[in-house]
Amino acid sequence: RVVAMLNQKGGVGKTTSAVNLAAAFAAHGHRTCLIDLDPQAHMTLHVGLDGDSIECTVYDLLVDPQRDIADAIVKVDERLDAIVAETDLAAAETELADQSGRQDILARKFQAISDQYDVVMIDCPPSLGLLTLNALAMADEVFVPMQAHFLALQGVGKLLETVGLVCQSVNPALEVTGVVLCMHEKQTNLAREVVDDLDTFFNESRDSNVPWRHCRVLQPPIRRNIKLAEAPSFGQTIFQYDPTCRGAEDYTALAEDVIARWHNGTGSL
Ligand code: ADP
Numbered sequence: 445r446v447v448a449m450l451n452q453k454g455g456v457g458k459t460t461s462a463v464n465l466a467a468a469f470a471a472h473g474h475r476t477c478l479i480d481l482d483p484q485a486h487m488t489l490h491v492g493l494d495g496d497s498i499e500c501t502v503y504d505l506l507v508d509p510q511r512d513i514a515d516a517i518v519k520v521d522e523r524l525d526a527i528v529a530e531t532d533l534a535a536a537e538t539e540l541a542d543q544s545g546r547q548d549i550l551a552r553k554f555q556a557i558s559d560q561y562d563v564v565m566i567d568c569p570p571s572l573g574l575l576t577l578n579a580l581a582m583a584d585e586v587f588v589p590m591q592a593h594f595l596a597l598q599g600v601g602k603l604l605e606t607v608g609l610v611c612q613s614v615n616p617a618l619e620v621t622g623v624v625l626c627m628h629e630k631q632t633n634l635a636r637e638v639v640d641d642l643d644t645f646f647n648e649s650r651d652s653n654v655p656w657r658h659c660r661v662l663q664p665p666i667r668r669n670i671k672l673a674e675a676p677s678f679g680q681t682i683f684q685y686d687p688t689c690r691g692a693e694d695y696t697a698l699a700e701d702v703i704a705r706w707h708n709g710t711g712s713l
């Protein structure tokens with residue numbers, strides 16, 4: 445399964461969730477690959493790598509047709525690989541502006557290694573440009589990390605519309621399958637109301653043919669946990685940094701929820 449972590453807002457938990465969900469899948473026995481499509485390269489740093497000193501990155505794969513995706517794979521941990529970003533990645537967007545087929549460069553290259561992995565997690569930038577399109581063109585599903593804030597639902601609505609358009613143009617099979625609640629404060633009324641609104645909204649979509657008809661709020665929400673904010677500066681996943689903290693507990697349980705759903709029907713591992 446190829447999953448893109450998508451939200452046009454920054455600071456909602458995309459990178460944290462991509463890295464720690466991927467690490468949880470790997471710990472669970474699944475061969476997992478992380479791909480960093482954000483020029484900020486936070487995912488790359490979070491797993492302890494430096495894109496500027498790595499020979500072949502996502503940037504090279506996008507702009508150089510000769511570059512082989514197998515050369516871009518870096519081992520992070522047992523069963524966990526990464527394809528990293530460097531700061532140059534921001535330039536790819538303009539460098540490729542006139543090239544036809546620029547939206548699915550990565551999808552085409554990925555086919556060569558797709559059978560080496562059970563799960564691929566793609567960290568997207570907080571924008572909806574060419575880099576995000578490359579993620580959506582190769583993804584089977586989209587997870588939307590978000591915080592249960594006022595107006596959260598409006599942001600999600602806009603995002604879903606965009607995914608709907610992408611489906612029509614580059615990837616008709618793409619589905620939005622899960623919302624990941626990050627930095628969650630369960631006990632607040634606001635959080636409870638937003639979650640209820642999300643549940644209602646998705647339940648009302650079940651019988652339509654929109655790409656989010658199978659979407660639900662994934663369980664459990666990820667609680668606010670300082671360890672999750674500390675781990676990136678050590679270049680470690682939460683399981684390397686503090687495997688017994690609440691953050692590690694939450695991402696383990698979330699990964700189990702996702703895996704159970706994959707085994708039960710929509711999609712298979
Ligand atoms: P995005 O990739 O969407 O911009 P990040 O994953 O980088 O968001 O998260 C934004 C900030 O919040 C980071 O500093 C991250 O360490 C922190 N953070 C994310 N999830 C949690 C959490 N559950 N508890 C505490 N801090 C978190």
Ligand code: MG
Nearest residue numbers: 458459482486
């Ligand atoms: Mg990020």
